Amino acid sequence: MFTGIIQGLGTVVEKRAAGGGMVFGLESDFAISDPKEGESIATNGVCLTARNFSGNRFLVDVSPESLSRTGLGRLKLGSRVNLERALRLSDRLGGHIVSGHVDGLGMVEERRESGDFTLFHFSLDPSLIKYVIEKGSITINGISLTVNSCQENRFAVSIIPHTLAVTTLGELKQGDRVNIEVDIIGKYVEKLLGGHGGPREASSKISPSFLAEHGFL
Template identity: 75%
Template sequence: MFTGIIQGLGTLFEKRPSGGGMIFGIEAGFAFTDPEEGESIAVNGACLTARNIQGNRFYADVSPESLNRTGLGRLQAGSKVNLERALRLSDRLGGHLVSGHIDAQGQVRQRRPAGDFTLFSFSLDPGLTRYVIEKGSITINGVSLTVNSCDRDRFSVSIIPHTLAMTTLGGLKEGDWVNIEVDMIGKYVEKLLAGQAPGSGNPSRINPGFLAEHGFLR
């Protein structure tokens, strides 16, 4: 589990095929403290397992599913990536709950300045936009962001200068592809409500009336 608060940038120093997938060698631009072999690290938002950790360097296996679902396969040796180590229970939850399981890729449709901020518009598979709400959370290349507005097949976010400077988002151009993870809470609620459908055989106390009573729906 992650928060979407990037700890620093890393550099892909090696990329080679392996068993239908890939092996990545990544060097973090920050010091690893108490590294654990097999720990989870989000690389551009995708949860990978770190192995052969040596100082700030580690290797990770990237499965065919990860290559198909994310933009990791387009990275080249020398590419910069956003890195976040897994959340500890004692850590501050500065962003939102992020699983590191990418839902889809989206494309930068527009980038324009808005005062001291930068406004981005991204495309999104229409099948996922039901999980995106105005002022809700979304993850772009592993970065937790707040949704400004959303439509049937796109959404926009406003990014502060610090985030642009400290992550790979600052280098995004119109037409670039990014990894997107929508807020997982909406997906869980949807599945729970589906259990209320006639014939589902899965009765539950969680229904629209219950959610409204407890302040989750207006």
């Protein structure tokens, strides 16, 4: 489990095919204190198992499923990625609940400067845009962000200078693809209401009227 608060950047120093998937060698720009063999590290928002630590370098294995759902396969030697180590129970939840399981890819439709801020517009598949709400949370390349606006198959986020400087968002340009993880709470609510995975059980007391009465809608 992660929070979407990026700890630092990693650089791809090795890339090779392995068993239908890929192995990446990454070097972080921050000290990885007390590394644990097999710990989870979110790489551009993808939860990966880290191994073979040597200083700030480590390896991660990327499965065919992850390659098909994310943009990791497009990384090249020298590419930079956002890194976040797994959440500890004692940590502050500075962003929102992020699983590290990417739902799909979005595309940069527009990048525009607005004073000190940078406004991005992204397009997203209709099957995922339904989980995106104005002022809700979304994860883009592992970064927890607040949705400014949302309409049809597009949404916008406003990036502060600090986030632009310490993540890979500053490198994005029109046409680039990004890893998207929608807010997991929305998917659970949909399933409980019977919108996914079959009708609600008759015993369930959760309904649209129940959610509205308790301030969720």
